[in-house]
Amino acid sequence: MSSQPTAAMLVIGDEILSGRTREGNGWHLAKELTEAGVSLREMRVVADEKPDIIDAVQTLSGKYDYVFTSGGIGPTHDDITADCVAEAFGDNIGVRDDAHAILVDHYGSDDINEARLRMARIPDTATLIANPVSRAPGFRIGNVHVMAGVPKVFEAMVAEVLPTLAGGQPLLSWALRVEAPEGEMAGPLGEVDARHPDVSFGSYPFFRGVLGSTLIGRSADLAALTAGINDLRETLVARGLVKIEETPPG
């Protein structure tokens, strides 16, 4: 596999763990990072609890090149992400002039109440991340990007952040959708996988109407990927598995 920068996603919010909300920001980020050539290696969801957030930020920040967080930067008492991230980095935090100016510009100085001022609490050494949707900014400190949980705002912040990342070679994927039981393809797939160390193969079975599996090859190297998929196709055809639909990269 190619040497891509690595990343982790940290989702913060009781509403995900209680089942009230279906997490979707991680899925959005996963697609964007894959396209940018950054390898998302782990996702975590933790509750709105200070020790849980601090521990996750420190662990993930030390383990991966980039960390992206979602949630907990609004105006309410349970929005504690900014304070936790500051503490995780041993940084001071308070209402910062640049963030304050953005909120005053948006709400007008009369409507800035104490709760809204929470959204201007930014660690001293952080860089703001613009929020083109609802203005209250996110921020980057060290390798951690702190972003909103509301999907529209999260996605807008990801779009702001992506051009600042050092991406690697984008991973290419090539899919073969095969109508045959996964258990009959698993043997051949394993043999093909062993012959192509630069390609990673996966199998994703489906049961909708017909029984089958989508076999996916992934590689940053198009020549290696093409060779691997050609080998896989020939191997399957040789075993009599011929109903194959292909989705090449791009």
Add this chain to the structure above:
Amino acid sequence: MSSQPTAAMLVIGDEILSGRTREGNGWHLAKELTEAGVSLREMRVVADEKPDIIDAVQTLSGKYDYVFTSGGIGPTHDDITADCVAEAFGDNIGVRDDAHAILVDHYGSDDINEARLRMARIPDTATLIANPVSRAPGFRIGNVHVMAGVPKVFEAMVAEVLPTLAGGQPLLSWALRVEAPEGEMAGPLGEVDARHPDVSFGSYPFFRGVLGSTLIGRSADLAALTAGINDLRETLVARGLVKIEETPPG
């Protein structure tokens, strides 16, 4: 808050981290556990990589009362969850007679190939979890429940497992959907939260058509929850915030 058993979800699969598949098993489990009175405290998604899986299983198993895994127990070369979980517990693993018999019954002894036999690899000390959908079983070892990634199969296995858990008092929730900017409610909400230590309050803003936020109180104690919500409603009305839709528990 009540003393509920705690749980973590561990999703295993490259297809989630690449963005190919949107994770949904965690959402299903979250809803089921909340209803059963088990407190889901953390979710993790890791790749199909041995060290990542073993490390996550050991960490989560030591930290929470129950762990539930999803993915990586099919017939292909990248289905390594069973072996990793066995190693995490220092247990031996091989094709086990009880699991083998289930597969023979399903596929017939002629169609049991080497790949399918992988699905009968079960740690020595594990208890099988029945799979009413596609037969290949999951298993429980220690406090870890190892289940399939295919949603229909995962959900069927969760239904098998739920009655075996020692649940706590189910958490009740009461929602107030208020059409007012979250920043205007955050102050009052924080005050109400401080007055009701047995109720946990959260705020989930929405921007669809109108601007507002759904304020949720959660507690295992209906009397405490009712008192907290009554206080919140009165406090909001006193501030002139009157467009409120309620969803009481049950």
